[in-house]
Amino acid sequence: MSASSSSPRSPGDACARSSGDACPGTLRLHRADDGALARVRIPGGVLTAAGADTLLDAALRLGDGELHLTSRGNVQLRGLAPDCGPELARLLSGAGLLPSERHERVRNFVASPLSGLDGLGSADVGPWLTELDRLVCGSDRAADLSGRFLFALDDGRGDVDALGADLALLARTGETALLRVGPTDAVLRLPADDGPRAALLAAGAFLDAARPTGAWRVKDLPDDEASALSGAVVRRLRDAGIPAAPDRHSRPSGARPPAPGPVRGRGHEVALSVGVPLGRLDREQWRLLSGSGELRLTPWRGAVVSRVVPERVDGLLGALSGAGLIVGPGSAWAGVGACIGQPGCAKSLADVRAQAGAAVGPAGRLPVYWSGCERRCGHPHGEWIDVVATPAGHRISHVRGDRTTPAATVRDDPAALAAAVAAARDARTA
Structure with missing residues (x-):
């Protein structure tokens, strides 16, 4: 069959800042027909036990009692009262989910959810994630990014690199990394230890390029500004003492979510990849997931439960399946x-x-x-x-x-x- 020239466009594709950045957060609620909506950013989808308990508490006390997973590994709370913002902020701050009020809508980081668990990536991106979040929350300039701007931290397997991020850090073997700026095969090769700082500097270069046009994302820049952005990033990195060399690395043709089921790595512990039908979790499902091990929410509206001892795997798989979650191939809800x-x-x-x-x-x-x-x-x-x-x-x-x-x-x-x-x-x- 023949193909048309363009794909469906998302609501973030409009580039005019004059319309205002309406992306919801936890301090700026969105009015929906079923009540107010809060979007809680969970960098890399990584949740502590305290954070998971707090989100459930907020959903039960203030919302519709369910937790809604997003395509960026975040959590939305729905059915909120329009005046619940201060109470919600207090709850989230107490659990470390709101480290900087100025930056709460720009902490948009997706990360390879199996990184460091199955031994297949080139490097564990966990340290990158921690450092980039710290740098972004400490940067006055980063607070000017749109709530739609997206960072991706890919451990080399190409999963989150396929999600169309504005800036993608790609792990490579050895001590190097690649930085992709926008939807292009062109990349910059740089020292892996400088990756998070390079990503923040590149975001600053984007903000400079976006100022005349009001672009929200790299893909929204006019052609001239987009073409000049890579050179501006290189100059900014070199001025900061980060060596960067142009290179090419093809973008993945499609995103590859973790297959549901047990994930075995090099050590004794096992991780479980779990699919969530329509990304919606009730109280019992959330408690079962968050109480089973360390939790990573994925950009495919699923979850990875890590650090499960082998003796618990079969029983936990049965419990998760019985709760209506996807734990193996062949589920009618898969995809x-x-x-x-x-x-x-x-x-x-x-x-x-x-x-x-x-x-x-x-x-x-x-x-x-x-x-x-x-x-x-x-x-x-x-x-x-x-x-x-x-x-x-x-x-x-x-x-x-x-x-x-x-x-x-x-x-x-x-x-x-x-x-x-x-x-x-x-x-x-x-």
């Missing part, structure tokens, strides 16, 4: 995602979560994402089946990177819609 839809979002044309559930069948080859409107909030990256509610029904198309196949529209017939989605997920096109 199924959706935005919040009706009744939570005023812009949505349909209850897409209910529709996604009604259409669940045998696991498909490709992931599918259901959106209630053209904004496609939280859509995946790489290759997926795009299902969008429209006034005429549901439009189904096949997205591959920056290309989209011609779409077919299915009227509001649940059986026909489920059959069309299943066929699209298993279709193989050239």
Whole structure:
């Protein structure tokens, strides 16, 4: 099938700062149809036990009682009262989840969730994550970044490098790293120990380039500014004493989430990769996950439970599966995602979560994402089946990177819609 020239655009693609950065946080709540919404940034998805307990406490006391995972490994609390901000901030601050009020919406870091656990990456990005968060929270300039700006810390396996970050640090074997600035195959090779500082300096160079145009993200820069950005980053790094050499490293064609199930590394302990249907966790599911070991939330609306002793693995897998979570191959929910839809979002044309559930069948080859409107909030990256509610029904198309196949529209017939989605997920096109 032929492909169109562009892929679906996300709500962050608009570049005019004059409209205001409306990204929600914990201090700036978003008004939704189901109450106020708070987005709690969890750098790298890494949660302490105290942080996990506090998030659940906030959801139960102030919200709808559920924790909603995002496509950046963060947590959203929904159904909040519009005046709960001070109480929420107090709770989060006490658990270390709000280290800097000025920077709370710019701590957008995704990291390879299995880094340091399975022995497959070139290096453990955990130290990078800790240092970059410290540097960003200590930088007055970084507070000017948009809530949409994204840092990625990839341990070399190419998983989060495929998520379209504005700045990506890529681990390599030895003592070097690569820094990717924007959606390009061009990278800068630099000392690994300087990686976090280089990323912060590159973010400053972006802010300088964005000032005349009001761009939120690197991909929103006009062509001239985007072309000049790499050179500006090199000069800034060299002025700071960081040697940087131009290089090339192809971007991954698609994101590769951890497969659900046990993850065995070099040591005695085991990690468990767990999928979360539609990214929504109730009290019992959250307690089961967070009480089982150290928790890492993934950018694919899942979780990795680390440091599980082997003797507990089988029992824990059974408990997680019994709670409705995905712990192995073949789950009908694997690869199924959706935005919040009706009744939570005023812009949505349909209850897409209910529709996604009604259409669940045998696991498909490709992931599918259901959106209630053209904004496609939280859509995946790489290759997926795009299902969008429209006034005429549901439009189904096949997205591959920056290309989209011609779409077919299915009227509001649940059986026909489920059959069309299943066929699209298993279709193989050239």
